[in-house]
Amino acid sequence: MKKMLLSLAITAALAGCGGGETLEDVKNDTPPVIPAATVKFDPANGVISVPNDLLMSGTKDGTLNIPKELDGNGVSITRAEYANPSFALGALDGWSSQVPYKVDLTFPANVSLDESSAGALGSVRIFEVVMGASLTDADCAAVPAGAGCKLLGELTFGVDFITKASGNAVAIIPLKPFKAGSSYINVLTTELKDSLGRSIKPSSTYGLVSGETPLITESQLALQGVVNSYENVVTSGGTISKDDIIFSGAMTIQSVGPVLGTIKKLLAASLQNPALPKPQVQIPEQDMLTVAEVLLSDPDITNVSPAFNGVQYQRGSVTLAMYLSQPEGKEISKLADTYWQGMCSSPVAVLNQQAADQALRDAGKEDEIDPTMFGIGPYEQLCQGLSEGKLHDYPKIDITRHLTKYNPLPKMQSLQEVPVQITKPILPVINAIRTQTLGMPALEMPAGGWPVVIMQHGITSKKEHMLALTASLAIQGFATVAIDHPVHGERGIDVDEDGKDDFNATKGEGSVLAYMNLQSLLVARDNLRQSAADLLALRLGLNFVDDTSLNTSDVVFIGHSLGSVVAPAFVAQANAPFDSQVDGLFKINSVALASGGGGIASFLLESASFGPFVQGSVLLSAGTSESAEFQTYREGPAVSNCGEAAPTNESISCGYGEYYTSLKAAGEMTKLAKIQGILSQFSFAAQTALDSGDPTNYASAIKALGTPVYMNVVVGDGEANGNKPDQVIPPMTANNPIAGSLPLANLMGLTTVTQTQTPTEDGMSYLVKFTKGHHSSVLSPDPDAGATAEESAATTTEMQLQIATYLVTRGRALSIQNTEIVTD
Template sequence: MKKMLLSLAITAALAGCGGGETLEDVKNDTPPVIPSATVKFDPANGVISVPNDLLMSGTKDGTLNIPKELDDNGVSITRAEYANPSFALGALDGWSSQVPYKVDISFPANVSLDESSAGAPGSVRIFEVIMGASLTDADCAAVPAGAGCKLLGELTFGVDFITKANGNAVAIIPLKPFKAGSSYINVLTTELKDSLGRSIEPSSTYGLVSEETPLITESQLALQGVVNSYENVVTSGGTISKDDIIFSGAMTIQSVGPVLGTIKKLLAASLQNPALPTPMVQIPEQPLLTVEQVFASQGVTGLSPAFAGVQYQKGSVTLPMYLSQPEGKEISNLADTYWQGMCSSPVAVLNQQAADQALREAGKEDEIDPTMFDVGPYEPLCQGLSERRLHDYPKIDITRHLTKYNPIPKVQSQQEVPVQITKPILPVINFIRTQSLGMSALEMPAGGWPVVIMQHGITSKKEDMLALTASLAIQGFATVAIDHPVHGERGIDVDDDGIDDFNASTGSVLAYMNLQSLLVARDNLRQSAADLLGLRLGLNLTNDTSLNTQDVSFIGHSLGAVVAPAFIAQANTPLDEQVDGLFKVNTVALASGGGGIASFLLESASFGPFVQGSVLLAAGTAESAEFATYLQTDAVSNCGVFAENQQAYVSCAYPEYITSLTVAGETAKTAKIQGVMTQFAFAAQTVLDSGDPTNYATSLNALGTPVYMNVVVGDGAGNLPDQVIPPTTVNNPIAGSLTLARLMGLSTVATTQGPNAEPSSYLVKFTDGGHSSVLSPQASAAVTTEMQLQIATYLVTRGRALSIQNTEIVTD
């Protein structure tokens, strides 16, 4: 953005007044003038509160323009440099749907924000609008990009959002996610007061450009046009006047579905297009092996005899990998492995065409590079997969960020992924059903066993989900499972020495939830969802006729429950009646999931200290250096026992460091550290949004897919709530497990439901147990038994009934 030069001449004159008063008399009798508090807004000098679409101005590729993202020649930083959390925002086509944000205010000495006005309705108003250059509204398509065009409605204070004072700022806290891809205008009004009871004033810059005063430079005129368009749109509804407005700023929420939606289309197209490999689940002939024997080989004994009635098999499926391989063994080597577009952004192409045309009009044809529009190897695919809208021009759009304009990801490799399969062994299962459970005997249905796809949690592996297979086999289900990327058998061995260099199951959680490169963390989440789409399609092409691949359900635990809404929403969204059944998932069970990933990670009792400690170490502040020294010195005495495990060591040391600052009265330092965490939460959640379940929950609800979810909420006494993914978070009311359940439309129940004529969706809150109780009886055997019973009965009735037997450990 060009520097905008503004000057404001202020003149004052004092005239003699009647009564013989002198100038000195006037000075003595006039009370001192206290300057007004003003909203901070001076884009020319980098003073702007985010989110704000002014950072989309002059975009090269349809993404946000982050300061210093481009050099003086307009060349972008390297892909690896987008690991910086601030720069990572420059890879996005908009802002977060859910993270709290603030508008900063400048106050004179001894004046502050009136907290009651900051938290009152009317001080901040949010309007949903359509912006110029719309892809969906014909009336606004011809309006310049970045300008407000059409008013759609106003959000409701206390229902959609709340506000409160936050130091020298007013914080805006969403209570519901903003709509992905939609635009909003935030308006601060004269109802916002300072501690003297005066209305906050616009900044001099905003005051100038919001008027019709003739301005001089192109940048001044452009800003004036944008601000006036905002005010014209919001006042068009007649509920607010321009005199009420002290600030307005637009924000466009990033797209979250186009890329995964494109992957589903590519998978579907692979059924007919030989250029696109089709996933196929292959299960070779193998000796009979039971899950009981698998557990015994791992030293696990004393299990239910039902595990002897579950057959265990290994197969494989070849899936497209959109993550590239690292070239080194350090976490930093993962920085540029995030997803990349196959094609050039059409925004970048238009910009290049406009630049070339400008040179022609200026008579500088000799400065035009004729090779800019030379096509690359992906040109046929880009053209064929986009109805000829996209191109592969290798010299245009080198970064290839994926956006709503450019949604086709580049396949980096095809990976053969191990698949775990289980099936009921009828003689054993029927003995248990008839002799122990009083149930009738099973027969394999004519179409084969219905299938449950299972997905494990972070730092876990697919084999851990075998704990569910006995209860599912008793109900007549087969199961299939794969590892998440960079987990279990899918670790990354950089130098092919047989030892994984990156594996979240056996090494650092950062291999998957990468805090050093948030774009990698986001795309690990998206890869998990994409893999499940590929697995679901591949089941239809299996060589095993004992599986009914038209009757598929899903169970996700922890991370498996986190990625589930993205997977299920895409799988069940209609595409074409000829392929919809090949992706359909009929019933879903989720255990210990949650949304608002950045917020719940920071507040997680288990992961929070490690996450916060890692963020502080990377922040580059004086406190960062002090904490690094603390790790080498003071922390050793109490945390040295964890010295061989970085995650455990930092998790131990960080709370001790914060406690030492608190005891020493170092309030300034703790405030700075909290500021680092707030900034990280904003950047991290914004980057992770397109992989966050919160943004898919309402779509899943609208599709009508029946969903069961359990959450450990504790009893308020000795039994704690989930210590990994908290049910609720302090700093973000949208984050946590319970809000995700609400957004998915689940009804909280504590007694048996049904059988009903139609499927229903339920949330069950457990007062006992822990994060992994659905798999392990360690925290409470009663909870494990009850959770598994609930899941099995819900899935076997396809969501029409839910059995709750132990009502003493659940609550409404």
């Protein structure tokens, strides 16, 4: 419409010219018209920047509608096909809370984005709103879904987010996570300029639908109603006018807590409902064994501290509910459909089916209604009973059963008997060390038994590696318990039951992809959630152990690496108020985290240890010409430097580094840009898919709960001194300011300290930054990343001392002895 008006105006001007001027004179005197730069927006032709809630329009089950997710008959793709990173978003009830995103722009030849305007206050504004069909706001409940309803406030540029130019796009970079389950409207304004100093213009489509003139087709009218609702909401605050707006788009952030919260409710319900499995830690009678004997049984360990002779080692078990299903083959692709699924039908899908049936009745076509659609399935009673009558099991409705805020009840696939590692102080030995070596008073077992530390290991590790902490904890009077993460250690998957694991993420026994599954992001997400769910069940199961030497009402937690990554989700749920009669059964009194971090997709891509493998794996599976070229290069020229051409973790990592370096040396900037584009798209999809398992989204809950948290991070001492920062989970990432270790600590409200903290009445949360050591220093004194053997050993000693003294005071005090290796 605006293009048509423009052409009429030019014609009129030409027709009105007089004074003997010829048309040729006008042409010569008129400066050339350079087309305007515009925002890319044409939903009818699939041109839309994400995140955008237009992809929620017409949802079948409350999840995003991804192009080609449905076939011509409106039937969803198979569960396995959701392994595709793009399709994985179709299993989610919203967008990521933290991943940077872009709004694409179109420029005419020789015109570009004015970078200063892209990073300036006012060019992009973000408003928090309530959308229609709200579950929480009665005023907006009756407003159509997808329409803007109510303005809640505006985010602050430079505090909540920043923007910058990114090629032919403006990038929006969160500085704080968006609120889970909340909705926002992104607005681009006329302050956004091109290189000629002109304001960027709306697309012709946006110009049409943002106007008041009624349009013709049903789809045009629907889009016009949605866009007008966005603009009406954001302008209702009086701080912006419609004339300022060149684009607006809504985004609803996905839910992150309902599913794990439901699991806690299921665990609590198991105390009264015999139909639900009640976890119980069992420790059978067994011969006395020390941790020293266990450690020395490893042929790679030849010497251990005498203190480990003062730690008793026991084995027990706990039966856990598994929400991951078993693969049906040995190939990694067979894990693709093992992610969690709902027990019940999505109520959104049920409402859609009811509406479709009613439409047939209204049209007089009752004979076309399928009466079997509402036939009940085997989980109907559980769905009704566990949801207060809100959910049903209709097997023909909602076949995919994606878990969302509408449908948060997961289906238990199996029960797994999981080995539990237990340690306890052996008083004669421990007291000899305390009194003769450390000058500490002798210990006695408290009347209620030893307080318990739940320990959780890192990725590619196993529970036995956490035994390295047990001596320092025993000296402080702690017992410990630990289990393996899913698909680690003794919990590997043996598909054909031949005694050999087909999937195991523990180093030396399998591939990290068995857990952090890059080929199926939903599986990776649900491995994280299974880890958190297992810890919740283990914590509850401790209350029913038949061992009076354990005080299971006094429990703290230690996590290392992946154990620290899953900890915020676990602790946030464990300590969330639920029912006064059971809250104490889940309580975690204080927490110690070593080498953790948030923003999983971002830190994996930038990890010095895992980044090349992740990037190489993503490129190999991208299906582009560069993918094929990399495969050929890795199996050919790279072999001489990387060893065998087999697709092992090491050969992919090394091969990718060699390939990338060769492209840079050859000046292949176009190929490098394409590869970077592939990685950026993967990062967006991966972080969005992983969000509900990401610790960043639980950090604010940890802070609000006031649970005392200690965290240590190796930040290094600079290139000149040689000790590198953590090479597995970077303290900070270049492309996402809220990813890495330090942002997670900040979001949890931790205070950086370098000196001993004297006792306080209430627990406090601290961050200690180490200049020496490496990712696994808390467990191993072996030198790495530039530190000497003495410096590495000193770091291990100091980390373990800090953790033990922090936990023994339940977070009320912290001892820092070696101030030479910590920094602010």
